[in-house]
Amino acid sequence: MAADESYPDELKYHREHDWARIEGDTATLGITWYAQDALGEIVHFEPPDQGGSLAKDESYGEVESVKAVSDLISPLSGEIAEVNQAVVDAPETINEDPYGEGWLVKIRLSDPGEVDDLLDAEAYRQLLDEQ
């Protein structure tokens, strides 16, 4: 069952439709409701290698629907702390709960100052309205 459209206020957003939940010097990353809706039913999550690192604005993995492939763009730089193996095994979780059980990776931030470049929920909603 697909989730209803929402963009939680406590998250930060990247223009490429990725979100980050910042907790101290770690962040949890995922894709927004808009991104999962545009893709349709997600059937594959190609995760980054455990122990690797992510660079802000660069691709760190892929999600695929039956018809399309989409790059995952990292909103922030950091070392990978954890990959959500449950989503690797059941990628449709991203459609069902994009901000909860459908998170993708956790990282340790290498440059917490980058957070200032991200959009808040209101600015991200505005971006969607303009599209």
Next chain:
Amino acid sequence: MQTLRRTPLYERHAALGARLVPFAGWEMPVQYTSIVAEHRAVRTSAGVFDVSHMGQLQLAGEGARDYLQSRLSNDLDRIGAGEAQYTLLTNDRGGIVDDLIAYRRGDDDYLLIVNASNVEHDHAALDEMDDVSADWALLAVQGPQALDRLGIDVAPFTFREDDVLGVRCLVAGTGYTGERGCELGCSPDDAAGLWDAILEQGIVPCGLGARDTLRLEVCYPLHGNDISPERTPIEAGLGWACALEKEFTGVDVLRREKEVGPEEKLVAFVMEEKAIPRQGMRIAEGGEVTSGSLSPMLDRGIGLGYVRGELADAGTDLTIDVRGRPRTAKVVKKPIYKREEA
């Protein structure tokens, strides 16, 4: 920019919230809810597809049989009036201009249903035929419960005129999903009423996305992906639809190719690792993926592709280049998906 054409059911698709995409010059529904759900509906119960974008050519009158017999690959005399056959239109290099179904209405009376993207090419090669595509709407009702829900029966590759849910139709035991079912041809004016009556039977509206995954699971080639004017029926494994003992366009090339064996063959494969093959991906051992997707029934990546003849046997390991990542696959016997017999 060319304006996209719309079928008589466009308003119905829009009202159902379908995702509409350009396909072969038409604005067509790719999905209504989910490709996977629509696919499973056709495998387990029944689904309906609007395929009114497909083309219809007809020819009736003395000499019609001789004309088509000398231009289509299959032997028209294998079917009688009220029967249909899968056949190919070939060029003088033996390449596949189109794949189509020929419906024999009488000794010298034929209807061809062809791919939407090839209507003009087909008509150019079959210039004595009339393009009557605008006179037809076409609905495919497919799945193990399709015929029961419609309250009709029709044997595979037969057809007749009949009333279906109160609408006069050409009822044909054909389809593109590997399931039992039918295709219903009717007047464009009757299409919306027939569509509504079909949905009232609990038949699930399905888009072109599911149509593509369904045909891929049963290894029906898609023209433009798996077969093309640059590929021959012998390479594509469609020699069974070519009557090489008769004369038709390009038959000399095909006879020679059959004798020496094709350099490349179209094979079906299943991914051994979690990955989804896609059209255009390289096969490391030599070759290219021509169709790829996730199989909703197997929950694994599946595909079709051309490889050298010696790599075409079932069980052969292949390596697919998935955007720079090598992923292993195994050649399997066609079809990839087959219903388990009860």
